């Protein structure tokens with residue numbers, strides 16, 4: 001086993017070295033500060049803190065734990081909850097879900113019954129699998145109905161959606177997506193939710209960090225009852241999940257999380273998330289605003305280089321994502337693979353007009369700028385990146401040659417910014 005052990009330790013090093021020399025532009029990933037990484041390797045990762053929350057004293061949560069030894073962690077979790085509530089204007093936060101998909105499952109279990117419907121976007125239009133029968137929604141026996149989508153606006157068609165909602169009467173109306181360029185019409189559809197007695201759920205998996213910095217929509221102010229999220233996409237925390245809600249729903253959500261679905265809630269993730277919350281409170285506005293600026297800069301530079309970037313008329317994007325139709329230059333798979341050879345890491349992506357069976361070679365690519373923003377890149381680097389992408393996709397230059405230039409850009413941006421390290 002000693003050899004296999006050595007191999008594995010070598011692979012850890014190889015991954016660190018490789019991805020530190022890449023332009024990491026997967027829209028759902030990020031890198032964390034040294035302090036968050038410290039939390040992830042800390043003793044909290046060895047422990048349990050099963051239990052429901054007790055009452056509050058001096059604004060801090062008390063806990064009813066089942067095991068001993070949680071004295072220190074209780075303080076950490078209380079801070080995580082309090083900061084979440086402040087940052088996101090939530091009445092209640094629960095950090096128990098261990099991923100975004102599990103947070104969605106908690107919402108479904110707490111708020112719907114088997115056989116109910118949920119409304120969301122279809123997968124090609126940007127909906128996440130956890131909004132559908134093949135994943136978390138299916139576990140709870142829920143059936144999905146899709147909002148009509150306006151391909152030009154890359155958004156939900158509000159009037160058509162109203163008509164659909166009045167007819168289908170879903171129990172939970174889901175907003176938020178994985179292909180997510182513009183804020184969703186929460187405000188516009190809140191009244192319809194009241195009319196049909198639906199709960200409004202906002203899935204902020206992708207945009208939690210932008211919301212934290214005040215640079216995307218404000219779900220609770222716009223009418224959301226529940227917000228679920230991953231804690232590691234634009235929000236620069238450890239991989240994990242979180243769910244927040246109005247007080248009206250807090251018992252149902254807490255019970256669905258524990259004992260409903262979770263036993264251990266990955267305490268190291270809660271600690272890392274709390275630290276990331278302090279970073280976002282202090283630096284979140286700057287980070288989020290630079291992220292959106294970088295996405296716009298990359299999009300317009302790509303557009304100038306001849307790429308078919310979506311939504312030119314709308315300024316391309318209001319999020320961390322840039323979406324490009326590459327169907328006439330070989331399709332998403334070929335482009336994503338050739339970029340990877342040059343150490344530019346992105347993903348192929350269905351576009352709203354693609355049939356589901358094109359998943360292995362869809363029309364689009366999705367690029368996220370949040371991670372490279374987090375290590376300090378700004379508009380000039382976005383322009384350089386766009387040019388490298390054009391030389392790969394349009395000029396047929398060899399990936400090996402581009403890879404050296406990628407390394408040269410990247411070597412000046414290795415340390416996480418927007419943190420206390």
Ligand SMILES: *Cc1c(COP(=O)(O)O)cnc(C)c1O
Nearest residue numbers: 099100101128177178203205230
């Ligand atoms: C990524 C994503 C999720 C799932 O989050 P995980 O943390 O990967 O489980 C849920 N919803 C949306 C919209 C997502 O993009």
